[in-house]
Amino acid sequence: MSKTSALQTEIQQSKPFRSLGQELVVGLLRTADLVRRAVDRTLAPYGVTPQQYNVLRILRGAGEAGLPTLEIGGRMLEQAPGITRLLDRLEAKGWVRRERCPQDRRQVLCWLTPPGRSLVEKLDDPVDDADREAVAMLSAADQERLLHLLEAVRAGHR
Amino acid sequence: MSKTSALQTEIQQSKPFRSLGQELVVGLLRTADLVRRAVDRTLAPYGVTPQQYNVLRILRGAGEAGLPTLEIGGRMLEQAPGITRLLDRLEAKGWVRRERCPQDRRQVLCWLTPPGRSLVEKLDDPVDDADREAVAMLSAADQERLLHLLEAVRAGHR
DNA sequence: CCGTGATGCTTGACATGTCAACTATTGATA
DNA sequence: TATCAATAGTTGACATGTCAAGCATCACGG
Numbered sequence: 440m441s442k443t444s445a446l447q448t449e450i451q452q453s454k455p456f457r458s459l460g461q462e463l464v465v466g467l468l469r470t471a472d473l474v475r476r477a478v479d480r481t482l483a484p485y486g487v488t489p490q491q492y493n494v495l496r497i498l499r500g501a502g503e504a505g506l507p508t509l510e511i512g513g514r515m516l517e518q519a520p521g522i523t524r525l526l527d528r529l530e531a532k533g534w535v536r537r538e539r540c541p542q543d544r545r546q547v548l549c550w551l552t553p554p555g556r557s558l559v560e561k562l563d564d565p566v567d568d569a570d571r572e573a574v575a576m577l578s579a580a581d582q583e584r585l586l587h588l589l590e591a592v593r594a595g596h597r
Numbered sequence: 598m599s600k601t602s603a604l605q606t607e608i609q610q611s612k613p614f615r616s617l618g619q620e621l622v623v624g625l626l627r628t629a630d631l632v633r634r635a636v637d638r639t640l641a642p643y644g645v646t647p648q649q650y651n652v653l654r655i656l657r658g659a660g661e662a663g664l665p666t667l668e669i670g671g672r673m674l675e676q677a678p679g680i681t682r683l684l685d686r687l688e689a690k691g692w693v694r695r696e697r698c699p700q701d702r703r704q705v706l707c708w709l710t711p712p713g714r715s716l717v718e719k720l721d722d723p724v725d726d727a728d729r730e731a732v733a734m735l736s737a738a739d740q741e742r743l744l745h746l747l748e749a750v751r752a753g754h755r
Numbered sequence: 756c757c758g759t760g761a762t763g764c765t766t767g768a769c770a771t772g773t774c775a776a777c778t779a780t781t782g783a784t785a
Numbered sequence: 786t787a788t789c790a791a792t793a794g795t796t797g798a799c800a801t802g803t804c805a806a807g808c809a810t811c812a813c814g815g
Contacts, residue, residue: 458728460740461724461728461729463740464636467632468633470747470748471625474754477754507763508764508765509764516630545809546763567619570619570621572618574753582618586621589625590624592632596635637803665793676772680794682772686770702793703780703792705794
């Protein structure tokens with residue numbers, strides 16, 4: 440048990456982890472952060488943040504019908520307040536249009552504007568390339584394995 | 598190729614992912630977020646955020662010698678400006694003491710205060726429990742597999 | 756038709772990240 | 786020894802998250 444793990448070396452930690460679970464949690468958070476940064480670098484040149492891109496992609500999927508604010512939030516990992524302000528910025532940049540729903544005036548429907556749509560389309564290839572590259576060090580089989588393990592972790596959180 | 602993946606269902610996405618890499622990146626980010634929230638819920642009752650706890654733990658490891666600001670940053674996933682302000686808040690709460698280093702007046706050394714130390718110690722057990730629980734749905738063997746796969750991903754980002 | 760609770764956002768306040776620009780020091784070198 | 790680049794941090798500005806409160810609007814029971 441006194442072996443020094445690679446992750447321990449990475450974070451220059453002298454004490455061993457108290458449990459495998461603890462090491463795994465730290466490793467998961469660090470890995471996700473690295474990958475997030477990689478995606479970030481791809482999007483930055485286009486003036487879009489990952490979250491903004493996420494919303495734009497979700498709205499493209501919604502098509503002509505548009506989506507209420509909280510529906511968007513439901514497909515992301517964020518609470519309502521953040522969504523409102525994210526949409527504020529996207530609207531300010533002219534990529535999103537918002538309108539109060541006539542049927543239910545509590546809701547605010549959101550649509551992609553034509554510039555917003557063309558931006559997302561321009562980003563499809565670079566983003567997909569970046570995503571592939573971000574995990575390209577793993578064989579396809581290992582990618583599948585990782586995918587399933589992560590899914591199992593998520594399944595346990597509900 | 599037309600099978601709908603579990604992740605696709607999770608985020609109510611109608612279109613299939615463009616690549617396995619893309620699905621893996623999304624899955625990784627979503628999983629990390631869930632785990633991060635679990636850790637967050639554990640720390641919140643103590644008035645500490647995960648990042649603050651992280652710094653306190655790092656400073657405990659440094660002992661009497663203390664650590665310069667950027668050294669702390671190097672062991673976390675954050676840039677320098679964030680560290681400065683994080684330390685500002687920790688100092689305001691009385692958990693951290695800072696002092697300009699006499700040998701190299703550019704550096705600012707940081708130490709845990711006695712209250713800071715006792716806080717970290719009080720948190721050791723709850724945090725370790727939460728970490729174990731966060732991945733408890735995986736067998737020990739699967740936890741090892743996941744750990745190694747994540748490590749391989751990180752190794753590829755350098 | 757009238758409350759009343761639930762729903763859908765929005766706002767305010769604060770913690771976290773990030774970048775770019777700026778200050779203070781240090782150290783290396785011409 | 787007089788620069789001058791590199792190093793260590795801080796500050797300002799902005800995007801992202803989160804919580805708690807507040808405001809309309811809706812739906813339902815009486």
